[in-house]
Amino acid sequence: MKKRFPGLLILAVSLSACSGSDDTSTPSPQPVDSAPAVNAPVTFTGNLIQPGEQAVSRFLKNGLYAQSLAGSDAEVASPSFSFADTNHSVTNTQEAGVDEADRLEYDGEFLYYAAYPAWYEVDNQPYVRVMQRQHDQSFSELTRLPLATELGQINGLYLDDNRLAVINSSFPIMLFADIVGSWGGEKNQVTVSLFNTSSPDSIEQVVQLQMDGWLLGSRRIEKQLYLVTSSALSLEGLIAGAADDETKWRNYNLLQSTDMQSLMPRLAVNGQSRGWIQAEDCLIPEQAGEQDGYSQLLIVTRINMDNPQDISALCMTGQAENLYMSAQNLYLAGTVENQTVLHKVALSEPLSYQASGLVDGTLGWQANPYFRLSEHDNHLRVVSSDYSDGTTHRLNILAQQGQNLALVSQLPNDNQPEAIGKPGEDIYSVRYLDDRAYIVTFERTDPLYILDLSNPLQPMVEGSLELPGFSSYLHPLENNYLLGIGQDVSLQDLPGEDGQVTQTPVREGMKVSLFDINDPAHPIELASIARDNSFTPVEFDHKALSVLKEGDQYRFAMPVEHWQTCDEACTTLWAPGHSLMLVSVDASPGMASLSVDGQLQADDSDGSYHFGGADRSLLQGDNVYYLHGNQLWHAKWTNPDLVSGPY
Template sequence: MRTRYPLYLLTLGCLSACSGDNNISQPEPQIMVPPSINEAKTFVGGLQQVGDSQAQRFLKNGIYIDSLNPVRLEMRGDTVASDSNGNFSTTNTHEAGVDEADRMEYDGEYLYVATYPIWTETNYQPPHIRVMQRQQDWSLKQVNQLKLDDTLGQVNGLYLYQDALAVISASYPIMTFARLSGPWYGEKAQVGISLYNTNIPAEAGLAEQLQIEGLLLDSRRIGQYLYVTTTHSLQMEGLNVGAEEDASKLQNYQKIQAADLTELMPKLTRNGQSQPLHRAEDCYIPELASSNDGYARLVNITRINLQSPDDVTSLCLTGQADNLYVSPQSLYLSGTAEQQTILHKVSLGDSFGYQASGTVDGQLGWQTTPYFRMSEKEGYLRIITSQGDESLEHKLTVMQQQGNALVSVATLPNSSSPEPIGKPGEEIYAVRFIGDRGYVVTFERMDPLYVLDLSNPLLPQTQGSLEIPGFSSYLHPLDNHYLLGIGQDVAIESLPGEGDSTTEMPVRQGAKISLFDINDPANPREIASLVKKQGYTPVEYNHRALSVLNQNSQYRFALPIEEWQSCAADACIEIWQPNNSLMLLDVNALPRQASLSLLTELKATGEQYYYGGEDRSVIHGDHIYYLHGNQLWMSQWQANAQILGPY
């Protein structure tokens, strides 16, 4: 970027001749004014690739803006099995055909388990991957241990595809850029993808080590392709960060303009050899950006072919991303700006590339897993957002791609279905789209379950609703129009009266599992329920903690439970109690025969306390494997069965 500055002419004259004084008074040096660059903002509209000079100007302007407003990142640490019609369960996913990273993978004979790091007074055991083989008597034997890069201490999840095991690691927790007004000046974050050849699991070794500079947003696998989404803030050393004086600002600006932007772009390192992930001109920038605009934060979507690791392609977008939703055909990035959700659509597979952008009023929120509020079907994106402070309003928007724009083609409520989604003050606790239907759970004093008819994407309708005490935080689809809800029971006496307001959350009684009949969508019914008093299940906020095996509409569910103590006679303080178990449920989803029953609970005896949110399980036929901490147990799918282990 070429910037013109005013030329100051200093006329000295012949002062000595006029006054006879040889001491010439020198004026104070003039300080040139730094350029006027607009504050960073989120643009509404599409993105485009431009020439190298325009791209560099936009990115360097962004670096300059960030040098004036340094902040620290706000961390959001996520730790991070689908219905299986075979004889063992796999990772429980949001979308069929879209795999998600999890702590444990199973191929029917071998279990791959990511371990916690362990510190003791005298020893440190770094995280690694245990390779466990199922024996003829269904016990487990460790046959291999896969080392991980010591610099990437947090395992975010595993993917298993044919003879390839991919381990996603990160030097920092998952983070977002939504709340940033400047960069984080600290150590460079790295995301690692370790690829192992598991053709012979007992001899599996590292085949390829990739590292992407940036922060991990999320990842998905579709077929042989692994998609890793990272965010990266362009940073320069040697700047006067937070400069207030014009001279310092100008010095920063000039250093940035003289810098080689190639050195600042995120790096891809393959087996120790580094190269830029992309060039500046590869990045998509806002179509509406002027020469005085800039943004220095990138969102990178990297596609890795697990069958041919040399095949790595990366897409670069400028902007912010809080979340991503992935269907078998598309990836949608979402960010929040001024009570709106900004969306960018990327096509996947062979046509991998940027497609379109759009906005919708409201936000996805954090009460439920945000990407569950989105669903793509037959080219239409259905998205539910919430708007307002004290009195939230919830809206379904149906969007369609038109050129490079995502355009709203329908909303709910609408003139033919004006009923609001939720009552005043109610927040959304769960959303699930299943084919042509949508299910929404809102809650403040009761649990309304709303059934939405989306068969006509241009005219969505509310078909019916059901009110019961408590709420569901996760909804799982079953065959024959049945639905399983997992959440919390609520004490009736603690509920506020109709029209009353309360600032206190009603008392939660324990984990609640409900079976809903939605065959008559205008009149949904709860036909069975179970309550685990004084407990909760991590499935409420992490669906991957749930294991599901479906065999001819006869379901088996396994879900971890963590309990807290009851109020003592002389005190009423809830204290977390190290009491973990795995609840086993039988669910019949045959037409007109639906039922829900508790089979048993498995307890990992002798194991020290570990947080139950990372507990996992695998159902294989009439057997169950239970992971708690770093150890595994085995039992049979029957009441009062002996639990064996640990392995």
């Protein structure tokens, strides 16, 4: 059913959404001498249900009350790959058809990018710069879009036809005292500003949506924008660290006399605040008892960019650190002790909670952990790492059985006992391509493992390759080739803590490798490029890589931040520089090659340092555009030394 708000908002609700009446009954406090005992708030690992208003209210208030007690151990949150040719580069994404927010968006003529605040500027509020491509291939500024929000961070942009979505959020920083008292510093909020770009020289804001909570992640499929936020309920007046009976009873009494709906996160539409989700429609753990509680919510929100009045939401209790989305389903992954809890949500109409599951280990911390998840042929593949006793890496394959994401197979196993990685090695990158997985581990050398997942009940290690260095990002290519981007490593004799000289791995600088994986049992590194004293942001953010493809021919542009130590006469020991490396790959069968076609150099002569992690680029035909800091530079691929700009 849908609840209509006059003139603007439609909030879709169901088992998986949060709806109902705005009038929630207020429980009367009971005249008792002391507050009843409740269990410490913990994240449950089983299925979620929607038991009704009374049970949900009790569970949420129990959790909020338990967090007010002294010594509480409250937890705080912290489809196949597409080879499509395009005439200009687009955002590099994990899954084909599932867009990810980025700093730069382009429609072939008009360019939109987020300008970041600079400490040395007087007016340092973020804005979106709108640029138009000229006949001479340069860009000129049309306008700037100021953002009507106090949030100082632009998380990214989405562009679809004549709609531009700009997402702002506060930083997800919460202290324990903030959970039960007033928010410290900036309140956790997420803002979506939606603009009509049908006339780029006179862009109009369609709507601004502001929701309580901090942003876990976002995705877009065609016209539908998905956001996942996390909210820790709070109540002004609760006394943190309640230890004596009088204070405990005061807190408990205050909670019981408070309307449950008033504790829920709010949504503001063009500044007008209103109910967003109904408490009784939120999903809570099936095994929760009357004394259990947890007051942190995960909310999945879907916004129709063409019709922003069409908004639906799904609410569940729990915590998560990672979001993965396929073309059909969304998965939330959270860590509970040394296990990963997984929740599956169908991208149906309405949004629908499907199932929950559990795997041993965590998703680690290297690069983007959500690359460890992949959905294929109704199976979820998850690579987890167990650090409880040494280091053990596992491939887990799960399938939905009712409301359970059941483990159907795993590597290593009795028939395939070979470990993924040598003792002490961590996982630095994972990439899935159809029915294979590619995993890079590293401690001293870089083993590349190839896993055959064609039979989800019997996965197996097909082959591996050892070489110096490691790849933090893997990019599949045509004809069974693979591009790896990471760090070159050498083994050097260095004194250890005991004074003994040992061979120690030392990172030399960025490295790009081309792998031939036509024979999965015997992968080969065909070629590599190394640059000393440097790194590329692609190592930790795949969206920093621009790709232009025509048949078997690829052009890659990747930002590089390099540094150098000065001579004895120099007082500065670190002198950073920035450039855009242009790399060509010929992925023709049996004739693959890798080459550097040049470097587009940014002008850093003004002395202002801009971290290269936010750098982006755009490829269109022979034209290369490099966004460094808030400035845009241009050169030809065939003559990258001749740089024009900034625009």
